[in-house]
Amino acid sequence: MKIICVVKFVPDVDNFTYDHEKHIIIRENSRMMVNPDDACAIGFALKMKQRSPDTSIEVVTMAPESVLPLVEDILRVGVDTATIISDRLYAGSDTYATSRVLSRYLSGATYDTILTGSHAIDGDTSHVPSQIACLLDLNHMSYISRIDESSFSSSLARFEVESEQAVSSYEIQMPAILGLTRASGYRLPYVRYKNLNMDVSDRVTVIHNDVLCFDESEVGLTGSRTKVVGTHVKTYKNRSHHVVTTDQEGIDTVYRFLKDKQFI
Amino acid sequence: MDSKVVLEQLKGMLTVDQINTDQDDLYDAAADRYKKYAKARKVLNVPSPIAIVYPKDTQEVSMLLSYCNEHGINVIPRGGKTATEGGLENWKELTIVIDALHLDSICKIDTYNSQATVQAGVPLQVLEDELRKVGYTTGHSPQSKPVAKYGGLVATRSIGQFSTLYGGIEDMVVGLECVFPDGQISRIKNVSRRAGGPDIRHIAIGNEGALCYITEVTVKIFRYFPENNKFLGYLVKDVETGIKVLREVIVNGFRPSVARTYSPEDAAQHFYHFYENSCVLLFMAEGPKGIVSATVNAIEEAVETYKDGIIKQVDSQLIEDWFNHLNWSQQDIDDEMLGMIDNDSHAGYTTEISADWETIPKIYDAVMERVRNEFERAEDLTMLGGHSSHSYLNGTNMYFVYNYKILCEPEDELIIYHHPIQRIIVEETLKAGGSMCHHHGIGKYRSEWTREEHGSAYYMLEKLKQAFDPNGIMNYGTIFPQEEGMKYIQ
Numbered sequence A: 001m002k003i004i005c006v007v008k009f010v011p012d013v014d015n016f017t018y019d020h021e022k023h024i025i026i027r028e029n030s031r032m033m034v035n036p037d038d039a040c041a042i043g044f045a046l047k048m049k050q051r052s053p054d055t056s057i058e059v060v061t062m063a064p065e066s067v068l069p070l071v072e073d074i075l076r077v078g079v080d081t082a083t084i085i086s087d088r089l090y091a092g093s094d095t096y097a098t099s100r101v102l103s104r105y106l107s108g109a110t111y112d113t114i115l116t117g118s119h120a121i122d123g124d125t126s127h128v129p130s131q132i133a134c135l136l137d138l139n140h141m142s143y144i145s146r147i148d149e150s151s152f153s154s155s156l157a158r159f160e161v162e163s164e165q166a167v168s169s170y171e172i173q174m175p176a177i178l179g180l181t182r183a184s185g186y187r188l189p190y191v192r193y194k195n196l197n198m199d200v201s202d203r204v205t206v207i208h209n210d211v212l213c214f215d216e217s218e219v220g221l222t223g224s225r226t227k228v229v230g231t232h233v234k235t236y237k238n239r240s241h242h243v244v245t246t247d248q249e250g251i252d253t254v255y256r257f258l259k260d261k262q263f264i
Numbered sequence B: 001m002d003s004k005v006v007l008e009q010l011k012g013m014l015t016v017d018q019i020n021t022d023q024d025d026l027y028d029a030a031a032d033r034y035k036k037y038a039k040a041r042k043v044l045n046v047p048s049p050i051a052i053v054y055p056k057d058t059q060e061v062s063m064l065l066s067y068c069n070e071h072g073i074n075v076i077p078r079g080g081k082t083a084t085e086g087g088l089e090n091w092k093e094l095t096i097v098i099d100a101l102h103l104d105s106i107c108k109i110d111t112y113n114s115q116a117t118v119q120a121g122v123p124l125q126v127l128e129d130e131l132r133k134v135g136y137t138t139g140h141s142p143q144s145k146p147v148a149k150y151g152g153l154v155a156t157r158s159i160g161q162f163s164t165l166y167g168g169i170e171d172m173v174v175g176l177e178c179v180f181p182d183g184q185i186s187r188i189k190n191v192s193r194r195a196g197g198p199d200i201r202h203i204a205i206g207n208e209g210a211l212c213y214i215t216e217v218t219v220k221i222f223r224y225f226p227e228n229n230k231f232l233g234y235l236v237k238d239v240e241t242g243i244k245v246l247r248e249v250i251v252n253g254f255r256p257s258v259a260r261t262y263s264p265e266d267a268a269q270h271f272y273h274f275y276e277n278s279c280v281l282l283f284m285a286e287g288p289k290g291i292v293s294a295t296v297n298a299i300e301e302a303v304e305t306y307k308d309g310i311i312k313q314v315d316s317q318l319i320e321d322w323f324n325h326l327n328w329s330q331q332d333i334d335d336e337m338l339g340m341i342d343n344d345s346h347a348g349y350t351t352e353i354s355a356d357w358e359t360i361p362k363i364y365d366a367v368m369e370r371v372r373n374e375f376e377r378a379e380d381l382t383m384l385g386g387h388s389s390h391s392y393l394n395g396t397n398m399y400f401v402y403n404y405k406i407l408c409e410p411e412d413e414l415i416i417y418h419h420p421i422q423r424i425i426v427e428e429t430l431k432a433g434g435s436m437c438h439h440h441g442i443g444k445y446r447s448e449w450t451r452e453e454h455g456s457a458y459y460m461l462e463k464l465k466q467a468f469d470p471n472g473i474m475n476y477g478t479i480f481p482q483e484e485g486m487k488y489i490q
Helices: A036-051 A065-076 A095-107 A127-136 A248-260 B003-013 B023-029 B033-040 B058-071 B124-133 B150-155 B239-251 B264-270 B289-305 B316-323 B330-342 B360-374 B410-431 B447-468 B483-489
Strands: A002-007 A009-011 A017-019 A024-026 A032-034 A056-062 A081-085 A113-117 A139-147 A156-162 A167-173 A176-180 A204-207 B051-053 B074-078 B095-099 B106-110 B115-119 B173-179 B185-188 B213-220 B230-236 B258-262 B279-285 B310-314 B349-356 B381-388 B395-404
Touching: A002 A036, A002 A095, A002 A127, A032 A036, A032 A065, A036 A056, A036 A113, A036 A176, A056 A065, A056 A095, A065 A081, A065 A204, A081 A095, A095 A127, A113 A127, A127 A139, A127 A176, A139 A167, A156 A176, A167 A176, B003 B051, B003 B058, B023 B051, B033 B330, B033 B410, B058 B074, B058 B095, B058 B173, B058 B185, B058 B213, B074 B150, B074 B213, B106 B124, B115 B124, B115 B150, B124 B150, B150 B213, B230 B239, B230 B289, B230 B316, B239 B258, B239 B279, B239 B289, B239 B360, B239 B381, B239 B395, B258 B264, B264 B279, B264 B381, B279 B289, B279 B316, B310 B316, B349 B360, B349 B410, B360 B381, B360 B395, B360 B410, B395 B410, B410 B447, B447 B483
Parallel strands: A002 A056, A002 A113, A056 A081, A081 A204, A113 A176, A139 A176, B051 B095, B074 B095
Antiparallel strands: A009 A032, A017 A024, A139 A156, A156 A167, B106 B115, B115 B213, B173 B185, B173 B213, B230 B279, B230 B310, B258 B279, B258 B381, B349 B395, B381 B395
């Protein structure tokens, strides 16, 4: 079975820079991480590989080449191959342009299923998986909180989707795009100490626009139909600082505070 | 020898309830708090012992050690299980843990002669509580006080928070009884002082279960004057100023029971409500009124001497409140274990070293510099600091404390985070002529530097091992470096 995991690298929420003039996230200087939902997709794929060692996993991402060390770490935990789609022309692409780039690559790839996340913590539009599914004419489902591992195959997947109202069970014909959420609990393992310096360079492919052949007008800022009208910088208020002691008065103060804030 | 045969033969020596082969208990006995995170996550990489046994008296300890010595079975002596340096970790397939559970009698409290005799399994807190009833104290108060037991305290050269006044455990032990691998029971008598050759108490004190099993100790006890306690606290500009004030007080001949200087990072953990991003210097004076009064005066004079480095004095009540919540209970330890199961975090690690007054600030600065610049995961550090908490006429200790985001598998946490930091601390300390182990013992994970720690005197240490434990059955890998154990270290 061949699984492709489409993943996004996102800025660490503690440390990212936003270009307020161009309205784009500056990714080059940020500490990046695999988007948490996407990490669950890889985690699930690795679990399947553990069950069926002949399973092959490819990670595909559209990102600056600076993510290479992070991609290499994904290979060091058991993913077979990785493809980084990267070109200066693609910088600033909106979700639609991104979906077109990814779809063009995927249309030439072989796979039994495509796994990805549902939400990205830096954008949260959830457009890309749906748009790829549309462009590739594949079935698609997001917000998957559990996949039945025993019935997961190249022809069929059974899974649960969790919403505020209910947990629904689905069965889908493969190939399909399945979007997991963090609620699934599938975990991307850390690289083991003994593998930290493992050479995986021969398993990474970097693809530029000379392969995908987009016109400049189709991708990047110019090819993006989404226009950001404006942004605002979040302001932070100075919080008051109140020290209490471990006596009845202190306990009452903390209790009232938690109650006011509706934690209790 | 086959473990099943050993278990059968143990049944011939002990009653069934003295032999514990419960798998969970054996897993727990495979490692101590050094590998707390891996242990909580059930990924320990060391073998479990085959049994935990609970002798009821010294004769049974002697019988067990003779048996193990004859059959080459590794023995780990165990008390309150508060070891932090791998001293209770098991590196051998065929190991039994000899637990002091039933050696739990307070043999004698002798207030007239200011000494008390207890068996190895008596918790420090139990003796302290008994002494308080008669107006006395042990004077010993490590953070593990509610849990630690006397056998372990003596075997690891424990020290307490009031050491500047009362000393470390080695200053308190008057005499003791211990058992060697060949079954020999030795009693060192309780006298006020003697010049009868080398002080053989120190063969047992600090042996970490690598030479003998301590079964009974007699310690000094002290009159207790809690009503006279005085607390003083200051914010100071830097660690060096704080250490200079500590030195001034000590070299002038005064002995506050608590005398500490915290770096701002460490202070943030304990004194977040008043430390104002500064170092914290604090004292506690105790004893008879006149001594307390003189000690407080001496502290104030020392602070005046270094007033350029003093930011301000803080409310004494803040120091007293901190003091009243110092110790770790079994509940705290259990809570940390539970927390590590659910979260990728723990309460951090420490490495405690000592050196003379002049050298300590240099080691501190060198360590900070190297960790921040050389440690590959420095960006994951959530805390790096230290405090001086035990002072002597010629120097003090430095208790490096650090914590980090654990961004690795539990099996690799120590080797990726703690070991590299500890290595820097040990290297800088030994380079500067200090000691790499102020009060936690060497355990197993600093044994790679035991030779360097002792230099040419390692000869003496090695001879002790050869003489008392020629078959190497006592706590394999502890204190004495073992090539085979390096797979667990590196």
